[in-house]
Amino acid sequence: MSIASHSPRRGNALWAALRRNRLSWLGLALFAIIVFAAVFAPWIAPYDPLQQNILHRLQPPSADYLLGTDTYGRDVLSRLIHGARVSLVVGFVAILIAMIVGSAIGILSGFIGGAFDRIVMSVLDVMLSFPTLLLGLMIAAMLGASFQNLIIAIAITEMAPFARVARAPTISLKQRDFIEAGRAMGFSDSRLMGRHILPNMASEVVVVGSMWMASAIRTEAALSFIGLGVPPPTATWGGMIREGFDNILDSWWLAVFPSLAILLTVLALNILGDALRDAIDPKTRVE
Template identity: 50%
Template sequence: MTDTTVAPSTPIDRKSSIRAFLGQLNASTWIGVFIVLALVLAAIFAPQLATHSPARQSIMDQLALPGSQFWLGADQFGRDIWTRLLYGARYSLTIGMSAILVALVVGTVIGMIAGYVGGRIDIIFMQVMDVVLAFPSLILGLALVALMGATLTNIIIAIAFTATPAFARIARAGVITQRDREYVQACRAMGFSGPRILFRHIMPAILPEVMVMASLWMATAVRTEASLAFIGLGLAPPTPTWGGMVRDGFDNILSAFHLAIIPSLAILLLVLAFNLIGDGLRDAIDPRLKDAS
């Protein structure tokens, strides 16, 4: 018996299964993917799409309405909202994706080790995760950023810390389900090491559920970053962030309501896109959830 006989699938099977999986995604999922890709491209090409510098101020253009000079208007400092919206997408996407990537890696590894080893390791790891889960993610993120300082790295770490327990729990549940399967027992009989079984054979089986969790938590990360910026714990001005733009807009909500509405709609659109992707992935992985709903 060779190593390939106990692997979940061959490379050819994986390619065909990926094509079959993509074919199961519904239209709303592709809408979400299109929105995210459009925002990513807008963030990447922000210098080419922007009409002004994001830090440019003009007293003469304070609270200017949308028009030919300022497509979405100008804020209380005369800064172009369209330009700041494009550059703000960079920070929202960078913070959200980086934080969830860190949480995915750390949480998945913790959950996989806890589920596979069991015993005291499982109890200790998961009790620590339960303690973190006991705090609301926004409150915990706020406390961490307040303690460490509102820098880009610290905000990413704070959001990743709040999301890690969710990935640990779902990875642990998946490993517990898989660790007694026949292919795992065959790997043990062949003398494969625990890490090899865990990361080469079990991890591909639980990865789809982890990716669904990642897409759903991406929306939470974007909301958390915007909330931190709104209450003054985001990146320091004049760095453009969507949450900071909403906060600035509230100071002039009666005279220029579009200052708060436009970045709020951008946050809503991005959160909606990630939720559409997550729901579609979940339905494709387990059609029973779609039928039940």
């Protein structure tokens, strides 16, 4: 018999953490605005993000173009709003894949133990020895620049931390009495891992996921900046920064506004991750 779920209690803890840390409300509001803009981009954006108007190229922020125009006369605000879709989808899907695959590897490694565990941990140590951006760059360069390959590259780079986080509680949980009772009742290893160990460590993985999504968005922007992300003319924040890099002194708005969008998104996710950690981890709670 597994440990009972405490989802109402955890919900109360999360609410209490949000009330204690007022900064978390800022993160929640920022992230909600960004998600809203991404979901309703076709209706919110004032112009078509791909529409070119050479006569209005490199226009500074004005009443007609609130954030100015780029070198092709495209509206920066419209491209910024549509770029949020790419960043959020890539970040969420890549982290979801990394969370599922990495957690499965970590649980399996911790549960089986022995030589299998040592081999898996050695492979993960090699992956963790590479900086995230460098590993993502190598994988993206091998796969080629596309939306799907970008997600795969980021998912692989973020897989090792989830495996590490899932492995540690698995080693502790498999020694608990309810796991031994399950073995005595004839439960299979897959049932013990999937129905008894996974639910008791899922919250820790979710907290890590909320924080590493910010890392995934940064990696997506960096890969797009160097040309290994979503190919143009699709609007991406990293691609917009790259387009404005050559004109940074004369047309500052081209790089500054997408940089601010990345900064605010990463900040919001980190603040929300801290709130989740405070709610779930009893060691960090302040009564």
